Amino acid sequence: MKGARTRFVLAVMTIASTALHAGPPFQTDDPQPIDYRNYEFYTFGASDGTALETDAVMPGFEFNWGALPNVHLHIIVPAARIYPADEPRKNDSAW
Numbered sequence: 001m002k003g004a005r006t007r008f009v010l011a012v013m014t015i016a017s018t019a020l021h022a023g024p025p026f027q028t029d030d031p032q033p034i035d036y037r038n039y040e041f042y043t044f045g046a047s048d049g050t051a052l053e054t055d056a057v058m059p060g061f062e063f064n065w066g067a068l069p070n071v072h073l074h075i076i077v078p079a080a081r082i083y084p085a086d087e088p089r090k091n092d093s094a095w
Contacts, residue, residue: 034066054083 034040045058060078067073 033070033072034064036066036069038066040064049083052085054085056081056083 040063042062044060044062045056046060047054047056047058049055057078057080060076062076063074065073
């Protein structure tokens with residue numbers, strides 16, 4: 001009896017899942033494609049650090065282009081660098 005109940009529950013879940021469709025809005029910063037023949041260009045930077053190092057992303061470039069109707073071409077080119085502290089008193093592994 002337990003096996004029949006499990007199969008029934010799986011069948012109902014399978015049928016229900018085909019009836020449900022995920023759609024916009026997605027969890028993203030740009031849920032709709034760029035309009036045809038339009039573009040967007042962004043620059044960005046970020047920095048984070050600890051006593052041992054500083055991590056930087058600067059400058060970063062993002063380009064979005066509506067190459068065809070409902071087609072969104074997207075490219076991101078970050079420039080990243082890690083700056084170590086180079087101070088033995090702050091680095092536990094040096095002791």
